[in-house]
Amino acid sequence: MNKHLTTVAGVAVDTRHWIAGRRVASTGTFPDASPIDGSTLGDIARGTATEADAAVAAAKAAFPGWAATSRAERARILHAIADGVEKRLEELAIVETTDNGALLRSHRRGVMPRVAHNFRFFADWLLTLEHGDFETRGHSNHVSWDPAGPCVLITPWNAPLMLATWKVAPALAAGNTVVLKPAEWSPLTASLLADIAAEAGLPAGVLNVVQGYGSEIGDALTSHPDVRRISFTGSVPTARRIAASAAANLTPLSLELGGKSPLLVFADADLDLAVDLAVEQYDNAGQVCLAATRFLVEESVADEFTRRFVEKASSLTQGDPRDEATDIGPNIHPRQLEKIDGFVQRALAAGARAVIGGHPKEGQYYAPTLLTDVAQDSEIVQEEVFGPVLTLQTFADEEEAIRLANDTRFGLAATLATGDPERAERVTAQLVAGTVWVNCFFVRDLQAPFGGSRLSGVGREGGTWSFDFYCDVKNTVTAPNGWTNHG
Incomplete structure (x- = not known):
């Protein structure tokens, strides 16, 4: 019997990290309890700087190959991940309900279908992403979106998988590699996502999932010099800590920090x-x-x-x-x-x-x-x-x-x-x-920009705004009739 597997509502979940396409244990663990009745669901691998370094190294190594993968192939794999989510929708729904206490009916009918939609939307948006060429005094301008590199995505416990894939999907679509750190109070569906992505054919190292406490593994991730983007959803105090950690490397941040609406x-x-x-x-x-x-x-x-x-x-x-x-x-x-x-x-x-x-x-x-x-x-x-x-x-x-x-x-x-x-x-x-x-509430389209003002956050994501964040946007200017034929 695999001591690293826990069974939640009849679903087997691996409690180890997912790094470079394989499961990795830690020397320590932390307990994950269900809010429904307080029962312990499993002992989760408790990552430290060691696992953070390994995950970022895996993402860095996988980046050139994934960045060079065609848009069409990236989109195909993202759709395959969505297929996997839909195939395991009931399992994902019951595990997440048990792990974070949100309504099972909501997970079945809205949240998990939205998880699949996150991948499909950004896969399709990628294939249409463009900015029309334009001229400046006879010179042509061409705008392109270049993958930025390894991204650290830190996600909250209130809608764990939906909010994780809200970040993971556009980051992968853009050609980046990802290190995902789910909240320690609801880590289980992120582990299942790693399995689904691997089954869909996502190359090893493109998506890595590490678990643990922010003070132990989170700081190591957000201060890492090889990380090119950080996206975080959570509290203002934690965001301040992340911003300070990222400042030494000037790592661009996207922060969604809640509100008082x-x-x-x-x-x-x-x-x-x-x-x-x-x-x-x-x-x-x-x-x-x-x-x-x-x-x-x-x-x-x-x-x-x-x-x-x-x-x-x-x-x-x-x-x-x-x-x-x-x-x-x-x-x-x-x-x-x-x-x-x-x-x-x-x-x-x-x-x-x-x-x-x-x-x-x-x-x-x-x-x-x-x-x-x-x-x-x-x-x-x-x-x-x-x-x-x-x-x-x-x-x-x-x-x-x-x-x-x-x-x-x-x-x-x-x-x-x-x-x-x-x-x-x-x-x-x-x-x-x-x-x-x-006269409505919570009508949300992924084409629309999402983010907050003041202490509710920094930046906007959704549609092209997501690619603007997860990419280095480049403009190429070419002179008219400037070619010299040396033949």
Whole structure:
């Protein structure tokens, strides 16, 4: 029996790293526990600088061959990876639900199909990537996207495989090699992705997966002189550490750092729609970077909005995420649960009122919470909680709504509910956010740029923006009639 294999919901998962096309163990391990019941899922290889160096070396060695691979062949392999994801969709869904506590029905119907789509989209986009040639005083200009080199991709625990492949797919499509470090609280589907990629024919060393703690392996990866790009999704404090680590080598960074996004509800909005949008913010137990956690509601409809919201939110079912009837699962880790409750209890002590919730439940579950009577400069309004905790404030007019919406350090997203298209145009033009949704939420197209303003991040990815980041964009200028025939 292979001591490095663990079985999760009937699926065998290798707990070792994947480096240079083979499994590599570490001298140490760390436990991975399920948020559903706290059970240990496996002892995961705990990487250090040794594994970081080996993975980057493998990526560097594989880079020339992969970079020289034709666009058509790269695209073919990415589609083969997508085929492998679809073939193992049920296995990926149940493993990830067990590992991070998100709803199984969501993984089956949305998240894992999106993983396959990430590979297909960037494979297809690669084949159409171009910038038309243009002339400058008779000289021709030709823009090309050259692969940059080994990329380090560090991904979060709230949507592990989807957010990992959001980075892996464009990096590979661009002709780069990858070292992927998944979050230590949800590493299992990244290991399965390595198996799927190998089965699809991805050459050894092109994708490497290493596991461990940021302070032990992450710093070694982000400070490595042979790394040409770093993409990170996570917290602001960790991003600062990564940026400092990368600074010595001037390694380009793409950072998506969460937010404190507003939902603006005007009196002319369809209130049923607004309430539906509001309740949706409890998705994934509130562990969504884009979540509109601050409700800003026009005074004249605030009471009715709150009444309808409480009625709808109270009908949500919280429990085992493997149950089709469950709407809200557990939070990822006891430390995260403690952090969430700390935010809530400090807010209540400062005078906030819990309209619903306001307390943890048995296990790693936190009651869906809505807090009112909160000050704009309070911690609960200004800091990201990353749990099922929302706040409600009122505004008198459009000017105040925009001021409150923009009055945080973040700027990832914003959601607007209004029946007036002219108002929507005026307000969205003034909101500080990378994405604004009007009378909808979480409609995301990979053609669109994604990223945040202020402390919500650096850079944009999606469509051509992804290739702009993962490549060295080059312009070649050729003189007219400048050729000399030496024959």
